[in-house]
Amino acid sequence: MVMARESGKLTALAIKNAGQGKHFDGGGLYLEVMPTGSRIWRLKYRHAGKESRATLGHFPEVGLTTARADAAKARALLRDGIAPNDAKAAKHEADRRAKGAAFPIVAAEWLADRKPGWADETHRKAAYVVDTYLAPKLRRVSITTLTTRQAVDALAGIPPSLAAKARGYLGQIVTYAMRKGLREDGRVLSLHGALPKVDKGHIPAAVDVADVRKLVRAVAAYPIHVTRAALTIAMLTAQRPGTVARMEWAEVDLEAAEWVIPPGKMKTKHAHLVPLSRQAVDTLRAMLPYSEGRQFVFPALYRQTTPHLHRDALSNALRNMGFQGKHATHGFRGMFRTMARERLGVAADVLEAQLAHAKKDEIQKAYDRTAFVKERESVMQAWADYLDNLREGGNVVPLRKASGESR
Structure with missing residues (x-):
């Protein structure tokens, strides 16, 4: 059956009534009706001496006018020596790369x-x-x-x-x-000066005896047990708040009074041994009714999305106790660094080892990972006793003999 006018061009009616087979429109464009009834626009062309076909879409999604326009574009590519299928593949690749570059x-x-x-x-x-x-x-x-x-x-x-x-x-x-080749080489962003200058200052930390006494008493009186215990451990160990909040029972040996923080949680990428004072061990034992048999020592509070206590709970607690701008959760580290040095006479190297500050020098890195364990056991017990005495209003004797001076 011939479904075209004398001009050889298809019409809307011819397309509607077209049966299975190929129905040409001229210039290589034709509509192929498949056995399934699907109607596909194709363009037959020759490139580099070989005959090929390009698919231009399905009818009726692609109408006759659109199919003719697309065929004209394809023939224009051929005149420029570009195969339509190659151009289509290049566009698909460009689209894929553009999507991957989001x-x-x-x-x-x-x-x-x-x-x-x-x-x-x-x-x-x-x-x-x-x-x-x-x-x-x-x-x-x-x-x-x-x-x-x-x-x-x-x-x-x-x-x-x-x-x-x-x-x-x-x-x-x-x-x-x-x-990765997703951006032109050398095309960097010019962000110097993009941020307003902020007076960073120091992380707020209580370092005056009277302020530390207020802080210790406030923490001891905080009503939420899990948060109080986490704040106490942060204060007694001087470890980073996020590390304390994610403390796991598998990392703790209550009998040996040790907490070994795995490399993955440390900025230094080395495991860090933290001696636990009697007070720290007692605090952790008091957490057993809350989380024994679970992964994390400090369970998440109501409505928290993390599987453990969120570090923001510690910051919120300090704000609720009136220490906003006076003492931050990270400030327990500064408090320990300052007070243990000035009030207890602890050697700076011992303090740095306890804080696990990263060293630029490789020799120092190795040294810090192996030294001061015994010294730090004495220091952390003296630190816990010092805080107890402050809370109770007593005086504290410096620890110079126990910790020694920097070597």
Whole structure:
């Protein structure tokens, strides 16, 4: 059956009544009706001496007028020496790369790439900043075309405590994209001066005897047992708040009075042994009715999404006790560093070993991982006794003989 006018062109009626087979419109364009009833527009053409066919879409999604226009474009490509199928494949690849270059996708790949070399807490913080602040603001932006102006706008409104890290992460993500061929080499962001200057100062910490006494008494009287216990451990061990909040029973030996923090939780990437005073052991034993047999020592409070106590619960508790701007959760480390040095006469090297501060010198790194264990056992017990005496209003004798001076 012939379904065309004398001109050889298809009509809407001819297409509607077309039976199985090929129905040509001229210039290589034809409608192929499949046994299933599906109707497909195709273009027959020759390129580099070979006959090929290009699929232009399905009818009625692609109408006759559109099919003719697409066929004309394909023939124009042929005149320029480009095969329509090659052009289509190139477009699909470009579309795929464009989708893969979306900022949230590239940022997630960057986080995965960095994770093996980062401590768990470092990765958690980076993921938090990216997922909470950067990705939502840049969700429609391609890393290929990300501009400095867009990056600056994304940084606006991020809390000052996180904005500097966010700026650094943006720079690293862009560098990663260039390495992966998703962004032109050398096209970096100009973010210097993008953030308002903030007087960082020091992390608020109680370092005056009277202030420390108030803090110790306030913590001891805090009504929520789990939060009180976590604050007490943070105060007695001088470890980072996030590490305390994620403390696991598998890391603790109550009989040996030791807490061994695994490498993945440490910035130094080395396991850290923390001696536990009698008071710290008693505090942990008091947590057994709450979390014995579970992974984490400090269980999550009501409505918390983490499987363990969230570190923000500690900050909120300090604010509720009236210490906002006076003492932060991280301030327990500064309090220990200052008070143990000035009031107990503890050697600086011993304090640094307890705080597990990273050393730039490789020899110092090795030294700090093996030294001062016995000294720190005495120091941490003296520190706990010192805090008890402060709470009770007593005096404290310096510990110079027990801890020794820097070697």
